[in-house]
Amino acid sequence: MPRQPAGRREPLSRERVLYAAIDVADRDGLDAVTMRRVGQALGVEAMSLYNHVPGKQELLDGMVDMLVEEIEIPPAATEWKEAIRTRARSGRTLVRRHPWAPALMTTRPAVRVPMATYLDRVLTVLLDAGFSPQLAHTALHVLDSRVLGFTRDLFDPGTQEPMDPAIVASLTSTHPGMTRILEEATHDDDAEFAFALDLILDGLERARDADGATSARR
Amino acid sequence: MPRQPAGRREPLSRERVLYAAIDVADRDGLDAVTMRRVGQALGVEAMSLYNHVPGKQELLDGMVDMLVEEIEIPPAATEWKEAIRTRARSGRTLVRRHPWAPALMTTRPAVRVPMATYLDRVLTVLLDAGFSPQLAHTALHVLDSRVLGFTRDLFDPGTQEPMDPAIVASLTSTHPGMTRILEEATHDDDAEFAFALDLILDGLERARDADGATSARR
DNA sequence: ACCTGAACACCGTTCAAGT
DNA sequence: ACCTGAACACCGTTCAAGT
Numbered sequence: 001m002p003r004q005p006a007g008r009r010e011p012l013s014r015e016r017v018l019y020a021a022i023d024v025a026d027r028d029g030l031d032a033v034t035m036r037r038v039g040q041a042l043g044v045e046a047m048s049l050y051n052h053v054p055g056k057q058e059l060l061d062g063m064v065d066m067l068v069e070e071i072e073i074p075p076a077a078t079e080w081k082e083a084i085r086t087r088a089r090s091g092r093t094l095v096r097r098h099p100w101a102p103a104l105m106t107t108r109p110a111v112r113v114p115m116a117t118y119l120d121r122v123l124t125v126l127l128d129a130g131f132s133p134q135l136a137h138t139a140l141h142v143l144d145s146r147v148l149g150f151t152r153d154l155f156d157p158g159t160q161e162p163m164d165p166a167i168v169a170s171l172t173s174t175h176p177g178m179t180r181i182l183e184e185a186t187h188d189d190d191a192e193f194a195f196a197l198d199l200i201l202d203g204l205e206r207a208r209d210a211d212g213a214t215s216a217r218r
Numbered sequence: 219m220p221r222q223p224a225g226r227r228e229p230l231s232r233e234r235v236l237y238a239a240i241d242v243a244d245r246d247g248l249d250a251v252t253m254r255r256v257g258q259a260l261g262v263e264a265m266s267l268y269n270h271v272p273g274k275q276e277l278l279d280g281m282v283d284m285l286v287e288e289i290e291i292p293p294a295a296t297e298w299k300e301a302i303r304t305r306a307r308s309g310r311t312l313v314r315r316h317p318w319a320p321a322l323m324t325t326r327p328a329v330r331v332p333m334a335t336y337l338d339r340v341l342t343v344l345l346d347a348g349f350s351p352q353l354a355h356t357a358l359h360v361l362d363s364r365v366l367g368f369t370r371d372l373f374d375p376g377t378q379e380p381m382d383p384a385i386v387a388s389l390t391s392t393h394p395g396m397t398r399i400l401e402e403a404t405h406d407d408d409a410e411f412a413f414a415l416d417l418i419l420d421g422l423e424r425a426r427d428a429d430g431a432t433s434a435r436r
Numbered sequence: 437a438c439c440t441g442a443a444c445a446c447c448g449t450t451c452a453a454g455t
Numbered sequence: 456a457c458c459t460g461a462a463c464a465c466c467g468t469t470c471a472a473g474t
Contacts, residue, residue: 012457035448047449048458056448081419088415107321131426139422197306199421201299204357207417208349230438253467265468266439274467 012042014052018062022098025063030100033060061108067101068114070094073121080129084143087122111167116175124177133184136177142196155187230260232270236280240316243281248318251278279326285319286332288312291339298347302361305340329385334393342395351402354395360414373405 010016020041025033035046035056042048053059072090074083095101111119119140126136172179228234238259243251253274257264271277290308292301313319329337337358344354390397 034446036446045459046447047460050449051457081423084419085415088411092411103321103325129426131422132429135422135426135429139425142418142422193306193310195425197303199418199425200360201302203417203421204349204353204360205299207357207413208347208353211350211353252465254465263440265441268468269438 012044012048012052014062016042017049017052017059018066021059021063022066025100025104026098030104033063035059060104061110061112064105064108065112065114067094067098067105068118071118076128080125083125084122088143116167116171116178120171120175120178122177123181127177127180133181134186137181137185137187138192138195140181141192142199155182230262230266230270232280234260235267235270235277236284239277239281240284243318244316248322251281253277278322279328279330282323282326283330283332285312285316285323286336289336294346298343301343302340306361334385334389334396338389338393338396340395341399345395345398351399352404355399355403355405356410356413358399359410360417373400 017038021033021038024037024041035049038059039046039049049059053062070090071094072086074086078086105115122140122143123136126139127133131139168179168182235256239251239256242255242259253264253267256277257267260266267277271280288308289312290304292304296304323333340358340361341354344357345351349357386397386400
């Protein structure tokens with residue numbers, strides 16, 4: 001059986017399909033990510049993708065998995081503010097490289113393991129810095145909106161109950177920070193909203209007054 | 219010419235089409251908003267919609283126009299924090315009523331007049347409260363991310379230049395707050411990012427320390 | 437002036453067929 | 456085991472035709 005010309009047709013794989021899809025999105029936007037177009041980028045028919053990915057939805061989920069794993073993890077000893085700053089900077093370069101990413105990430109129906117791992121790491125940083133589970137939960141939401149570019153609900157938006165118990169159970173040993181928040185924090189949307197808003201308003205007021213004090217009066 | 223049975227076929231209009239589309243999205247999500255499905259909701263063929271809306275993209279733009287106009291405008295005399303709070307609450311009920319709204323609003327390619335009007339009102343509140351144009355611009359971004367649920371770039375993300383000059387010119391008399399920001403503020407993405415992050419980190423630190431002081435030690 | 441039916445170039449996905 | 460071609464039920468949109 002003759003070898004095919006070197007590198008002309010390396011076998012497809014889940015990874016190669018996902019990378020190709022990300023590439024198409026980078027080049028022509030999220031709407032350009034169609035099974036046919038991704039297949040074409042790989043020199044293959046659309047139907048071949050189904051051997052490596054169950055369908056379009058799972059392809060999109062897989063893209064998110066890849067993206068989340070790009071976010072940097074500072075070593076555990078790092079001071080909390082610095083750790084958050086590193087993550088934020090990293091999330092930011094990610095969004096710059098893939099401008100379509102926030103739209104996709106905020107739109108997927110479920111939190112998958114890589115995202116859970118990411119959230120767990122942020123929560124652990126906060127818990128270790130002395131934040132209560134409740135405040136850590138709120139902090140996560142305040143932080144990840146603007147700064148990390150996306151937000152995920154840990155509690156079911158309808159019932160306010162924690163996510164699927166089966167998923168929570170599967171996370172206990174691997175995701176201690178997240179588990180603790182799910183067990184010890186309650187989700188009060190109104191309280192969290194008021195808190196975030198006041199935090200921002202107070203910060204802005206402080207900035208305005210400092211601004212007036214340092215610059216020449218206009 | 220005989221009258222048709224009362225109310226059985228009131229004529230289509232841009233407004234009726236947009237309301238029907240919003241209704242479909244509320245019921246079955248944004249993906250369910252197809253020309254055929256919206257037509258069906260109105261008891262009409264998909265092609266009839268083209269008499270009232272140039273195409274799918276403009277239908278989506280029109281939906282955003284309608285949504286933005288739902289956001290409440292407190293009277294001009296209101297104290298600035300209270301004014302922002304009113305807007306934020308109003309944006310929040312909007313998002314609760316139409317959970318698909320943020321995804322759509324952050325995804326449209328251009329800022330249209332109703333959105334510009336909304337942004338102008340927020341900016342005017344801030345300017346009147348003594349914020350510099352630069353700080354008002356930053357404040358808008360910090361605020362509208364989590365709190366109002368969506369973010370719009372006023373400056374071209376590529377060039378950092380203000381939006382289309384023709385559009386800016388058309389806004390001078392009607393949108394004074396926005397015009398002033400476009401003329402007097404510069405857009406430094408990195409500086410704004412650092413500012414927002416520090417504002418949040420400092421606010422969180424303050425909250426953590428207050429938390430520890432008021433609650434029993436754990 | 438407004439609505440429609442047929443048609444076109446696209447989707448995601450199934451399935452039987454190829455190697 | 457992996458890839459494919461034809462097919463199906465959908466898209467958005469054009470256009471000629473109806474009233």
